[in-house]
Each structure stands twice: as C-alpha cells, then as structure tokens.
Amino acid sequence: MEPRRFVACLFALSLLVMSHQVVGQSTASELTTLDSHFPMQVPADKQAIEAQNEHVRTMLRLANGLIPMPELAEPSPVIYGRREMDGYSIEKIYFESLPGFYVTGNLYRPAKAADKAPIVLSAHGHWTDGRxxxxxxxxxxxxxxxxxxxxESAAHNVIQARCVQFARMGCVVLNWDMVGHADSQQISIDRIHGFRTQAAEIENTTDGWLLFSPQAESHLQSPMGLQTINTLQAVRVAQMLPGVDTSRIAMTGASGGGTQTFVAAAIQPAITAAFPAVMVSTGMQGGCTCENACYLRIDGxxxxxxxxxAPRWLGMTAADDWTRTMPTDGFPELQRVYELFGAKNRVSLAPAIHxxxxxxxxxxxxxxxxxxxxxxxxxxxxxLESDFQxxxxxxxxxxxxQHPAPPAGLDFERKLLKAWHQSTQRKLQxxxxxxxxxxxxxxxVAGPAVEAMVGYGADEAVAKAEFDLASKQEDNGSLVMTGELTSAGEADKLPVYFNYPDQWNGNVTLVADVGGIAAVEKxxxxxxxxxxxxxxxxxxxxxxDLPAAEGDDEGTKQKLVRQDRLAACFTYGYNRALLLRRAKSLLTLAQFMRNHERTPKQIQMDGLGEAGPIVAVAGAVAGPLVDGCRIDRGDFRFQDVANIADANFVPGGARYLDLPGILALHAPRPLEVNGGAKGTFDATEAQYEKMGALGSLKIAEHKSADSQ
Structure with missing residues (x-):
C-alpha cells in the first residue's frame, strides 16, 4: 500500500484536525480514591448486564487472589459446648480455611428446627471485639x-441480637470472626485492620514475606483475600451441616461485614439472599484495609x-453516613437491574437516615x-425481637x-503466605x-486474569480509536505524522508518531521506549x-509517549493515593498500575493501526530497555493485534520490585509465574527475549513447546544493540 494513501485515510478518520504541538509526556488523570463517586450506568438489556456482572466477578476473583483458587483445607468443623437457651441453642465452632488458618465462631440453632432449616451466615463487621x-x-x-x-441485651451486643432472632425464626446461624477479632488472633487486628507501614527489612526476609509487602501484593495476597476465602469456606461448612437446607443460604453483615456480604454473594451463587447493611452506596467504598484489594473497584x-x-434476593439499609444518598443515587439503578431480570420485588432498601x-x-x-x-x-x-440472655x-x-489456640504472630503470617503462594504456583505449573x-x-487460567489486570480484552481488539492530526511533513524520503489517539471510553489522549517510508512494504515496527517519541526520533x-x-x-x-511516572521528579515512581497508610490497595484497588497503563497505550496504538481499512501486513512490537516488561505484558493480551514481539530486560522479575510506588510495580505481576509466565501467553507468536539467562524461562518454553512453536521462541543472554 502507498504510504500517502494510508496517510490520507488516517487524516479522514480524524474527527478533529488540530494544529498543536504534541508534548513529550502523556499525563494521567487524577487518581480515583475510595471517597470518589461511583455511579452506575445500567445497560439497556439483560444480556448486557449479565456481561457486565461477569466482568465485575472476574475483577473480584482477581482482586481476592482466587484465580486460580488456592488449595483450601478440607473443612472439618469442630463443634462443641452446646448451651440450651430460650428458643435456640448455641455452640462453639472452628474450622480450617487455608491449611493451618482457622475460622472461629458460634453456631446458633432453632430449638424446634424443621427437617431442613435455612442458614444465615452472619459477618460482624468492625464492631470492637466482634462476637x-x-x-x-x-x-x-x-x-x-x-x-x-x-x-438492654441487644443494645449491648447487636451481633448476638440478630443471631438469636434468626434462630428463633427457624434458621441455623453461623457467626464467625473477622481476622484479628475475638478468637481469630493468628494475625492481629493491628496487622489486618490498622496497618500503616512496615520496615522494609522485616516485610521480606529469607523466611518469607508479610502481608502488605510488595511481594505479597505482586502475588495478590491481601487481608481481604483472606477474609473472602474464610467466607467461602464458611459457605462450604454451611452446606455440610446436618439439617440445613442448602437451597436457602443467606448472608448478612453491616459496615465491614456488609462488604464481606456483597463481595461473597457476588462471587458465590450458593448464597441465595444477601442483606449488606449500611455499606452499598456510590459514596465511600470501605475505609479499612480489609475492605480493599488491588483491582477490586477499578471498573466499578x-x-x-x-x-x-441479581436476580437473587438483596436487601440493604441506609443511614446518616455515606449511604444517605442511596434512595436517589444507587438504589434506583439496582431496581432497574432487577427489572431486567424480572425480579424487581427481590431488591429492597430500608433507609433510616435519622x-x-x-x-x-x-x-x-x-x-x-x-x-x-x-x-x-x-x-x-x-x-420484632424479644429479649435474650x-x-x-x-x-x-x-x-x-481441650481446644488450644493455634500458632500466631509474624512467623505464622510468613508461613501462611508462603504456603498460600506455593499452592497457587503448583496449580499453574x-x-x-x-x-x-x-x-x-x-x-x-492466566489469560483472562492478565487481561483483567491490563483492562484489555479480545472484544476491544476491533474497537476503533480516534486520531487527531497535529503535524504532517516530508522528512528525507519518508512522511512523518504526529498527533493524538483517543480510545473509545478513554478520557486520556495518547501522543503518537508515525514515520512512513515512501516505498512502504506494509510492515510496521511499533517501538516502545520509556523515553517516548523523542527517544525513538533520536x-x-x-x-x-x-x-x-x-x-x-x-x-x-x-x-x-507512554504515560509518565508522576510520583517523583526522576520519573521512577508512581503516584500513591495516600502516604499515611502505605497499603497498595488504597491506590491500586481503584487505579491501574503505571506499567499496565503503559501496556494499554501500546495496545491502543497497535489496535488503531491494525483496524485501519488499509491493514498493515505485519506489526512487530519491540520493547527497548526498561520498556521490555511493558511489551511483555502488552503482548500477552494483544492477540491478533501484533504478529510478534521482541523485549529487553529478560532478567526482570515483578517479584523483585521492592516498593509499591516503583514505576514497575504491578499487583499480581508475579502471580502468574512472573515474567516467564506472562511471556508464555505470547505463544505461539514469534518472541525474542534479550538479557535473560537461559534456564530461567521454563514456563515460557513449556507453553511454546506445547503449542508446537518452540522454534518461534528465541532467548538471548545479551542485550539488544538498540536497548541502550
């Protein structure tokens, strides 16, 4: 195809032709925080809302470290100490969640139970001492x-009050501890809920890493993940208890317990009715580290x-807090969702704003x-409730x-996270x-997870970007254009550069360099x-021009939402990491070129120097957009990044067998890796070999000539 014809098409595609200078860096919009506004646009039909909900579920599973599901303990609940009360009984219960990590609580049963009674899972939230x-x-x-x-009894303990009433209504009730509360002391409340910062020398040692460390976050290990796993195990216990009707499982909780409720109910379809109190809203999304996890609320x-x-039963309350606007902002949207399912009678809100x-x-x-x-x-x-003891x-x-407390403390935490990590790595291997x-x-397994991390799926490969031309000039036998691309649904503009030789052969090399357009021009x-x-x-x-690192003057760090509590979830639970946004920029550029009416014969994507890991991630989800990739920094590993503000920090970056696992997702397309030691790419080589494409993989220990 003649380059001038391609240029003319690019020009015609532009909705706006602007005469302006493209600056050297692409800047990001303001960071989203847990206090931002999160309105919901309800899709037009049931099929669209089902697709949206499935995407949200994928993000929930990713955020909670459930892709793949780690190896869980087989729950064998220990139940003892039965007390007969007025219209109900109460027992003590504990069971394993992850191996060696225990869930503790109480089991309430109605005095006159039916053959098969419903069960209510009661999560207590951030009431001091929980149960x-x-x-x-x-x-x-x-x-x-x-x-x-x-x-007075209920006024002293609102948690016991509802458990007693549920039992008197004929339900079995499982009331268990949030991690760090009551009997759940293997990881302390200060660690799980009060974390602010920890010294680098203790967060990752030869014995393992701790929660909130860059290593834990790079493997998607979080307090919220632990509590969600505990909840899912509680559902399993509910399903195995004698006398329980497993078609009638409800869950409720308020505040942090409300968060546990709607997250678990969204993931686990066995929960047929959910009542998250004073938590569902478009306002503040949850202020505790246990209510946040990387990726959790990026897309909603x-x-x-x-x-x-939906369409299962959902009840909510609103109070004089961040939920006060629910009657007009949030609940009407949920009503429309339930209408699409033909189940409007199954969603309710009880506002008590006073x-x-x-x-x-x-x-x-x-x-x-x-x-x-x-x-x-x-x-x-x-x-209405009656009084109780x-x-x-x-x-x-x-x-x-007779039932001694299990091991606890930082040594236990390291061992737990190490075993958790090893179990997911075994599953991937x-x-x-x-x-x-x-x-x-x-x-x-890994493909959808990395797509969710990047925020780019196969359906986006056919989307069209808008191109605003800034300059066009002849330069030594080629035609050079600069301008900006805007993807559908994206607010940020991407400064781009095209250099077409007069005798264009139809091939394109897309060059990624953290120095941007200026570095490539040089x-x-x-x-x-x-x-x-x-x-x-x-x-x-x-x-x-890739999005800039705006966390410091040297361009080596990302911006964080807050500095007083250095938990990654407060930033990356609402915003994608810089490296992922940079990968998305490259995909936007490749997508624009691939989907033009004059399609290039071949698109090669090269990641030079520090841009190597960026192209590794972009190529993993690029699909048909690119025909092959070449990357530098084959020695890079996400697990080695030692600071959550580092420009290369990516939550979950190490989970899918780190860089070799991400490169495995390039198979069977041609891939050249420079700067990586042989014998360190077993996952990459295994995947290429299985796909009959080992000859398309080249690993060189030296750096490429143009990576300097």
Missing amino acids: FYDAGDKAARAAIAMGAERF GNIHIASCI FKHNYNHVSRVACYSMLNKAFGLGLQEPI RLTAEELTVWDD QTLAVADDKGAGFRD RLADPESEYAKLLASGTCIATC
Missing part, C-alpha cells in the same frame, strides 16, 4: 432512648458489585422481613485447654504439565541504528 462486642451501659441506654434498640464500585447478586452508621433493631427488622419472604418462613410481620466473651470463646492440551490449560536520526535501517528498508516505525 464479643459490648457497647457498655452508657451507649446501651442511649440506644434504647433514641429508639434504636428495644432491650459497590453498586456494580451488588448488581452481581440514625448514624448502625445495624440496629430498626435495620434488623428490615432484614428479618426480607428473609421471611425469601425463605417462605410464613411469619407475621413486622418481626447475652453471653460474655468467656462463654463464647472457642479456645480452651500443573496446567503447564498437561501434555495434550495444546497450551489451553495455562492460557485459560534513534532514527542515527543512520547506523537498527530502526533507521528498518525505515530505509521500507518498514514503518511507530511509537508513542
């Missing part, structure tokens, strides 16, 4: 005086997550009503001389060991450089 909570006499009297509670907030529960953040009797009555309808209990409404921490605790699947096993100015020779031979050279 052992005691509001104290002053707060209890105040709650009764303002009409929030009816009885709590309303989007709650939408995934109360502060709570799960008081007024709110609990709304939950009882929803469960009455959802489970066909046939009880007369309103369902409140048990103390000493009476509720599961640990005693096992997919590579399957001889006759032609690479499908590994790709089916290479082209040297007639002895590889890219100047490629241009002279008829290959088009294209590049772009």
Whole structure:
C-alpha cells in the first residue's frame, strides 16, 4: 500500500484536525480514591448486564487472589459446648480455611428446627471485639432512648441480637470472626485492620514475606483475600451441616461485614439472599484495609458489585453516613437491574437516615422481613425481637485447654503466605504439565486474569480509536505524522508518531521506549541504528509517549493515593498500575493501526530497555493485534520490585509465574527475549513447546544493540 494513501485515510478518520504541538509526556488523570463517586450506568438489556456482572466477578476473583483458587483445607468443623437457651441453642465452632488458618465462631440453632432449616451466615463487621462486642451501659441506654434498640441485651451486643432472632425464626446461624477479632488472633487486628507501614527489612526476609509487602501484593495476597476465602469456606461448612437446607443460604453483615456480604454473594451463587447493611452506596467504598484489594473497584464500585447478586434476593439499609444518598443515587439503578431480570420485588432498601452508621433493631427488622419472604418462613410481620440472655466473651470463646489456640504472630503470617503462594504456583505449573492440551490449560487460567489486570480484552481488539492530526511533513524520503489517539471510553489522549517510508512494504515496527517519541526520533536520526535501517528498508516505525511516572521528579515512581497508610490497595484497588497503563497505550496504538481499512501486513512490537516488561505484558493480551514481539530486560522479575510506588510495580505481576509466565501467553507468536539467562524461562518454553512453536521462541543472554 502507498504510504500517502494510508496517510490520507488516517487524516479522514480524524474527527478533529488540530494544529498543536504534541508534548513529550502523556499525563494521567487524577487518581480515583475510595471517597470518589461511583455511579452506575445500567445497560439497556439483560444480556448486557449479565456481561457486565461477569466482568465485575472476574475483577473480584482477581482482586481476592482466587484465580486460580488456592488449595483450601478440607473443612472439618469442630463443634462443641452446646448451651440450651430460650428458643435456640448455641455452640462453639472452628474450622480450617487455608491449611493451618482457622475460622472461629458460634453456631446458633432453632430449638424446634424443621427437617431442613435455612442458614444465615452472619459477618460482624468492625464492631470492637466482634462476637464479643459490648457497647457498655452508657451507649446501651442511649440506644434504647433514641429508639434504636428495644432491650438492654441487644443494645449491648447487636451481633448476638440478630443471631438469636434468626434462630428463633427457624434458621441455623453461623457467626464467625473477622481476622484479628475475638478468637481469630493468628494475625492481629493491628496487622489486618490498622496497618500503616512496615520496615522494609522485616516485610521480606529469607523466611518469607508479610502481608502488605510488595511481594505479597505482586502475588495478590491481601487481608481481604483472606477474609473472602474464610467466607467461602464458611459457605462450604454451611452446606455440610446436618439439617440445613442448602437451597436457602443467606448472608448478612453491616459496615465491614456488609462488604464481606456483597463481595461473597457476588462471587458465590450458593448464597441465595444477601442483606449488606449500611455499606452499598456510590459514596465511600470501605475505609479499612480489609475492605480493599488491588483491582477490586477499578471498573466499578459497590453498586456494580451488588448488581452481581441479581436476580437473587438483596436487601440493604441506609443511614446518616455515606449511604444517605442511596434512595436517589444507587438504589434506583439496582431496581432497574432487577427489572431486567424480572425480579424487581427481590431488591429492597430500608433507609433510616435519622440514625448514624448502625445495624440496629430498626435495620434488623428490615432484614428479618426480607428473609421471611425469601425463605417462605410464613411469619407475621413486622418481626420484632424479644429479649435474650447475652453471653460474655468467656462463654463464647472457642479456645480452651481441650481446644488450644493455634500458632500466631509474624512467623505464622510468613508461613501462611508462603504456603498460600506455593499452592497457587503448583496449580499453574500443573496446567503447564498437561501434555495434550495444546497450551489451553495455562492460557485459560492466566489469560483472562492478565487481561483483567491490563483492562484489555479480545472484544476491544476491533474497537476503533480516534486520531487527531497535529503535524504532517516530508522528512528525507519518508512522511512523518504526529498527533493524538483517543480510545473509545478513554478520557486520556495518547501522543503518537508515525514515520512512513515512501516505498512502504506494509510492515510496521511499533517501538516502545520509556523515553517516548523523542527517544525513538533520536534513534532514527542515527543512520547506523537498527530502526533507521528498518525505515530505509521500507518498514514503518511507530511509537508513542507512554504515560509518565508522576510520583517523583526522576520519573521512577508512581503516584500513591495516600502516604499515611502505605497499603497498595488504597491506590491500586481503584487505579491501574503505571506499567499496565503503559501496556494499554501500546495496545491502543497497535489496535488503531491494525483496524485501519488499509491493514498493515505485519506489526512487530519491540520493547527497548526498561520498556521490555511493558511489551511483555502488552503482548500477552494483544492477540491478533501484533504478529510478534521482541523485549529487553529478560532478567526482570515483578517479584523483585521492592516498593509499591516503583514505576514497575504491578499487583499480581508475579502471580502468574512472573515474567516467564506472562511471556508464555505470547505463544505461539514469534518472541525474542534479550538479557535473560537461559534456564530461567521454563514456563515460557513449556507453553511454546506445547503449542508446537518452540522454534518461534528465541532467548538471548545479551542485550539488544538498540536497548541502550
């Protein structure tokens, strides 16, 4: 194809032709935070909302470290210490979640249970001491005086109050501890919920790493992941308890327990009714480290997550807190979602804006009503609580001389995370060991996860970007254009550069350099450089200014949302890491060129120097956009990045067998890796061999001539 014809097409495609100077760096928009606004645009039809919900579920599984699911303990609940109470009984229960990591709680049963009773999973949230909570006499009297509670027992412990009432309604109840609360002390409350910072010399040692370390985050190990795994194991326990109707499993909780509820219900379809109190909103999304995880809310907030529960039963409350706007902003959208499923009667909101953040009797009555309808209990409404005998921490605790508490502390935390990491790596390695699947096993697990990390799926490969031309000029036998690309749905503009030789051969080399357009132009100015020779031979050279590292003046760090609590989840739970945004920029450029009406014969993507890992990630999800890649920095490993602000830090970057695993997703396309030691790319080689493409893989220990 003649280069001038291609230029004319590019020009015609532009919606706006602007005469301006393209600056040297592509800047990012302001960071999203947990206090940003998260409205939901409801799709037009059921098929569209189902597709959106499935994407949100993928992000939830990714964020919680569930792709692949780690090797869980086989839950064998220890249940003992039964007490007969007024209309119900209460027992102590504990079981393993991850091997060696225990879930602790109490089991309530109705005194007159049906053959198959519903079960309610009750997550307590951030009430001090959880199951052992005691509001104290002053707060209890105040709650009764303002009409929030009816009885002193409930006013002292709102968590016991609802468990007792559920049991009196004919339900089995499993009430378990958040990590760090009550009996769950293997990892302390200060670690899980109060984390602010930790010294680099302790967070990663020869014995293993700790939560919140760059290494833990690079493997998607988080407090939220631990609590979600605990919840999923609680569902498994519920399903194995005798006398439980497994078609009627409900979950409820308030505040942080509300977050646990809607996240678990979105993931686990066995939960047929969910009542997350005072948490679902378009406002503040959850302030604790246990309510946040990298990737969790990048593509949608709590309303989007709650939408995934449809068409199952969903009840919510609003109070004088961040949920106060729910009646007009959030709940109407959820009603429209349920309408698309033909189940508008299954979603409800009980606003009690005259109360502060709570799960008081007024709110609990709304939950009882929803469960009455959802489970066909046939009880007369309103369902009001009766008084009960409140048990103390000493009476509720599961640990005693016959049931000693398990190991705890930082040494245990390191061992837990090490075993957790090893189990996921084994699962991934096992997919590579399957001889006759032609690479499908590994790709089916790691591929969607890396696509979700980047925010780029196969459906986007056919999308068209808009090109705004800035300059066009003849330059020594070639035509040079600069301008900006804008992808559909993206606000940021990408500065781009195209250099077409007069005798274009139809091939394109897309060059990635962290120095951007200026660095590539400098290479082209040297007639002895590889890219100047490629241009002279008829290959088009294209590049772009990658998003800038704006965390410091040297361009080596990413911006973080906050410096007082250095947990990665507060930044990367709402914003993609810089390296991923840079990879997305390269994909936008490749997508624009590939989808033009004058399609190039071949697109090669080269990652020079520090851009090598960027092209590694971009190429892993590029699919048909590129025909082959060449990368430098084959010695780079995501697990070695020692700071969550580092420009190369990527949450989950090491989880999928690190750089060799990400490169395995390039198979069977041609791939050249420079600067990597032989024998360190087993995953890459295994995948290429399984796909019959080992001859398309080249690994060289030396650096490429143009990487300097």
